[in-house]
Each structure stands twice: as C-alpha cells, then as structure tokens.
Amino acid sequence: LTPLLPPIDHRNRGMRTRLGCLSHKSDSYNDFTAILPDKPNRALKRLSTEEATRWADSFDVLLSHKYGLAAFRAFLKTEFSEENLEFWLACEDFKKTRSAAKLASKAQRIFEEFIDVQAPREVNIDFQTRELTRRNMQEPSLTCFDQAQGKVHSLMEKDSYPRFLRSKIYTDLLSQTQRRLS
Numbered sequence: 001l002t003p004l005l006p007p008i009d010h011r012n013r014g015m016r017t018r019l020g021c022l023s024h025k026s027d028s029y030n031d032f033t034a035i036l037p038d039k040p041n042r043a044l045k046r047l048s049t050e051e052a053t054r055w056a057d058s059f060d061v062l063l064s065h066k067y068g069l070a071a072f073r074a075f076l077k078t079e080f081s082e083e084n085l086e087f088w089l090a091c092e093d094f095k096k097t098r099s100a101a102k103l104a105s106k107a108q109r110i111f112e113e114f115i116d117v118q119a120p121r122e123v124n125i126d127f128q129t130r131e132l133t134r135r136n137m138q139e140p141s142l143t144c145f146d147q148a149q150g151k152v153h154s155l156m157e158k159d160s161y162p163r164f165l166r167s168k169i170y171t172d173l174l175s176q177t178q179r180r181l182s
Helices: 010-022 029-034 040-046 049-054 059-064 066-078 082-094 100-115 127-136 146-166 168-181
Strands: none
Touching (some): 049 168, 066 082, 066 168, 082 100, 082 146, 100 127, 146 168
C-alpha cells in the first residue's frame, strides 16, 4: 500500500525552496570564489596576502576592497544576513544620485525593500530609526537613510565582521594567498 500524501499546498513552495537552500549553504573558501567579480583563479592571483591581511585592520578597509567585499558578502550569505550589506551598498549608490527625478523613486525602492516593516529584505533597525527614516521619505534627500545606514554599518562592524575574521572563508582565503608564496 502506498501511504497517502497530503495535497500539495502551492503557498508553501517558497518555504520549501528556502529550506532546501539550507543544505547548500556552507562556510567555505569555494563559496567565496564562486562570487568573485573576476574569474576566481585570476582574481586570487592578484590578491596578495598583505591585502587580505589588511582587511582585519578595519571594517571600512574590508568594505573598500573589491575582493574583501565579495568575501564578506559570501560570508553573510552563510549566515543568511546579506540584506545588511545589500542595504548599505544600496545607500552608498543612492548617495551618488544626481537626478532629482530619480531620487524619490530610488529612495522609495530602498525603503520598501529594506526598511519598511515586513520588507522582503528587512534590516534589523530599532523603531525610532525606522520611524525617522519613514518621516525622511516625505521629502527624500541624499541623507534620508544616513541614520539607518549608520546603524546597519555599526551592527555589521560589531557583530558580523568579527565572525567573518574567524570564519573558514577568511582563514582559507589567507591560506590560499600564503600558499602561492611558498
């Protein structure tokens, strides 16, 4: 006899997909190389041990380096918290907006994606910061996300960054660059 299976609930398909992804997440050097901006082998040949070691000097040094950013993003994906970095990067891009016409629409898109309650990639900020940002949206300016961006930067710097420096992604990357020297 074949056991009866419950009817398929298509509303849960997204949840099954997300849960299925859990088995594919890992904290490894190979995950980092898969998302490098260039071809992985060429990129790693260009990355020196000194550069990778400098990422431990400060969080901002890490964020300002193309491969440091890629490694940190790969690490955040293993922790299911890449929305923090994506929000920070969206704010950095937003600050470069020169067209007044695009300013409001870009601000709205960022707010709906990251700030609004139940946003698809909602960042973890306090109620006061969320409300201040909501008020700033009434007249968007290049600084309307500054407080929220600062909170997210601080959260990543104090929480995710120290774990990244201890992660297998980072330690494997350092080992790879050092092996090239031997």
